Amino acid sequence: MRQVLAVRLAVLVAGVMGVAFASAATVSVKAFEVEPLTRYRLSFDAEAARGSEASWLLQIRTASGLLPYEGLFDADWQKISSGKRAYTHDFLTPRDGHLLKFETESEGENPQIEALKLEKIEDENLLLNGDFSAGPDNYSGWNTHFLAELTESDEGNPVLKCEASGYAVTDPIPVQAGATYRFTEGSSPGGRLLIYDRDLLRVGMLFEGGIPASPPEFVVPPEAAFIRLDYSDGRSARLPVISQVGIELVKEGPVEPEEKFAAYPGEIVLKPHSALSEVRAAREIQHWVREISGQEIPVLAEPSQDQNPKIFVGTGWAGENFAADLKVLDGSDGYALRKKGNDIYVFGARPSGTLFGAIRLLEDNSDLIFARPQSPFGAVYSKNPKLVFEQADTILRPTFLYRMGHGPVTEGFDDGIWQGRAGLNTSPRLYNNFRRREMGGAPAFESSFMSIIERVPEFEFAKTSVEHPEFYAMVNGKREIRPKGYICYTAPGIAEAMAEGLVSVVKEYESRGEKLEFLHARTRDGWLVCTCETCMAPILLPDGTKLEPKALTSEKDELFFSTRMVQMLNQVSAEFAKTYPDILLTVGAYIYASTPPAIPHDKLLTPMFCAYPSASLRVPILDGEGNDFSAGKEWENKFREYLKRTTAGRKISMFDYHYVGGFSTVADAAREDWLAMKKTGGAYQMHLDGMGSDEAKASGINPWDYDAPEKWIMSRLMWDPSLDPQKLREEYCQRAYQEAAPEMLEFYNLIRAAWSNPDIKAAVNCHTKAPELFNTFIVKPGNEKKLRGLLVKAEGKAKNPHSKMLIQRVLLAFEQQAASLQRVSIPFIPESTKEWDIPGSTFWLQALKFDGFKKVSTWNNFEGAPSEHPTFVSVMRDQDNLYVRFDAQKAGQSDRVEIVIQAKRHSIPYYFALDRKGKSYDMKNNAPWGGLAWTGKVQDEPDHYVAMFRIPFSSIETLDSSGSKFDLMAKFARLVSGKDGSEESSLLGFSITRTHYNNYWTKLTVEKD
């Protein structure tokens, strides 16, 4: 039950009641004095004149007559209709709210208002209208919603129904920092609790995984001043129906004196009903003005009459004055910052541009940097009571319209705030529609070919598998029918089916009032292709010649299968364009399709080029010569050809992997390739993989601890790749590390010198492991001591507490990586279960790699000369098995590869071997064994062979694999014999029979966490 206390109503303005006007008019009915941050219920009876439209609005002004943005209540639901008499409106007054003005608006005759009453709400449940008892069309307390509707449950109770892609967010609820709260009994689960600071800026969240059915009590963090409940889509928890929710105080927080802030000379102005990202833009400016200057700047819903500097936020203010800028920005989420007299305008052609512009305004006028996602130290800035906004003359249209920082979505941490501030707009972190819109994210869709087809009800798997088996890829004469499987590129009707799937996606967005512009269709992550008769038929090329297939696998004939795929995609494009002639489709130029097809892509297709597997990340793809991977030149040629085909009218995108497991300066190489894309005039999307979460990990560090500067630099380069990455690195160091900038810059410069040193021969990709990187670029060049010294010195010099914490994290990462040299962890790759015996499987690329086999020497004659028959070993695992792959180059007539494994020193050795012809050998405790548990497979090629082993951990009987972490000892060797000469080689250069010392073995670690 609500407790409602009547309060004294002060009538300050004589209301004009019941006076009729001939046309649309706003009428002040009454004004009430109110208290700040207080909940009220306004109730009244109204008689709407027959056939006239009327509504009411509330304005809660400050003592000096200003209208704060959050003091205006004029939502669509505030209607006075002819069939209804009693109305209520529950609301919270703003922090400095003083005077409530109640007004009506009408077309035609004004409604009669009677029994007007204002009461304070002193219910212990802090939520306004959390049980929807205000009535079926009263959205009091729930003014922020999308695809959510008040309706009745089957039992006839009022509920708020929210579609999976919609959201329903409560109005802000004031809370005490550090206090404990609980949900009221029966609160609907599934939502999230958003944390807002004093400036109504969202700074974090609780219950990221969804509020559970019996939620625990929770303590709001020290930065919290308000909370909001967000019931919306989300992958982990969907709640279409909210029946009731409430929050009560359990225990007061620590008593803190209320902070007082002087007034900042100026104001921020937002148009009423601004988009979520525009509101965020205003709140960001408000928040950082307070943080930096220690002064308070209001966000107003209308400009004041004061002659103070005003910051006008949003597209709505730009129309008259900056039409030319809007034209430049049109079709993008770029931004402009402009000055006019004393005033500043921040806007984009789209609401998202306004947010990105607001961040730029702050960065250009202070030393603020969003160095990494983690709060509180992720943002670094100096206090400056004299903060003024002088720099505001910039316009920037992003080079890449779609900018993705891709990484797994995590449960406990909101990286989306950083991503939005960094101007990334299609991140999966922004999957929640409320937060996506707030952070400036664009609607985006990406899926594999068959998944797109199966979206169409007529082609869902159950039906297609029976009615259209020909849609699925034929492998070894049999259709491989499985959900979301590989497709046949020539099946009649398949292009039309895929186009239909894509049209249905766009329509789905349209039905929600959203324009989907970024669509990406791709093959699955594999080399598998259809080898049916029609797919293998020669392809007729535009010049009349025929492209004949040279092999049955895409690995051996990339050109043919790439052309085959694009031939189908061109049909999809033509079909799709019948409905949507202006939407570009992005298609993967990935795996075999990385080879430019023999026919051009349709103009509406944008190939997303992906140099995987695998170009080195140390040099641009365009520097094939400098690439230490043997395929370097090949990647350069492919990329150049794609660039040649790109013009302002024919777009190109890139799927990029510029991240490694340790310290690097990867942004340098990325920039060169991205700049080349910009120069074609047709740069479209940049997908940057590896943007992992900044969530605190059990190990203490995460990738942001060693590559935050590179991620920051690359997010800038996605907007403009003509920027100099080293200049950006200097800027990062200056802003993030302040007093310690010289040491930190020297640190990264030393990393950069090794990273870009052509004399250090080492191919690096995103799977290269931390110990290898640390060893190659830090230990071997002799920099370990110096680099560590610089970090220690920097840590001592840093004065800004956030800078200090950032540096401490870098130092911790450095020390953990140094320690990792002692241990080699076998990567856990779930797909290895299925793909271990496919020599070209891309999953083998993620395995741990060993090479540099040495000729076996005698114990007293250790020379360690490199083997003349190079051997490359890859090791990976799944839950139960160890997988080892040997690539034995320059193979001899009689040639075999060998592994010895033992659980620990002095325990029983197990020997496994495969020869070039596929014959297997094994021994246990140096005696013939005939172990049945393990399996081997060999693929012989003209000059080399690939031997793959599957060894169940359980077959090593002395191995205790029950714990979360265990070690095993291994040796890798190779024996070549025959008339061309013999050679025994091994990874460490010792004979496989030597067992005495630990250093004859390679220790491998299995870490299950």
Ligand SMILES: [Zn+2]
């Ligand atoms: Zn086929």
